[in-house]
Amino acid sequence: METMKIFAASILWYPLFLVPALIGFVPFGFIHRDDKRFVKSDFLALTVPWLLWLVLMAIFSTGKKSLSNLVEAVVVGGIVAILYLALSIALRNEKINRTLGNQIVCVLGCMASFLVYYFTPGLPE
Incomplete structure (x- = not known):
């Protein structure tokens, strides 16, 4: 039952991740808007x-972490923003495949998500 509550509340939690991530994605989009249309890997x-x-x-966090740990979503969003800014610089300076770069950002973002979850202790509410 606790798991269903978390998934139901996730609609409200997504902006905590999305707003910091967009800080890096929007400049990436403006810089590379002439390359081609946005593809699925851009939004992945x-x-x-x-x-x-x-x-x-x-x-895994039922009973171990509280709603105070929602700050983890903001941290992961910030890391994704930094990764998009780094990808933007790499695409400008090097001739690499944009889709491959987006996949690297996705994998590194997933690794950051796991590491932030694993190393952040349960915060008191």
Whole structure:
């Protein structure tokens, strides 16, 4: 039952991740708007790390972490923003595949999501 409450509240939690992530994605979009249209891999890194963090919170943190740990979503969003800014710089300076770069951002975002969840202790409410 606790897991269902977490998934139901996740609609309200997504902006905690999305707003910091957009801080890095919006400049990326403006800089690379002439390259081509946005593809699925552009938006994958805006959802997959958050979904991984959400699943970790729903399954493994029942009774261990409180709602104070929602700050983890903000941290993961900030890390994704930094990764998008780094990808933007890499695409400008090097001739790398944009889809591959987005997939790298997604994988690194997922790793950051897992590490932030794992190393952040349960905060008191």
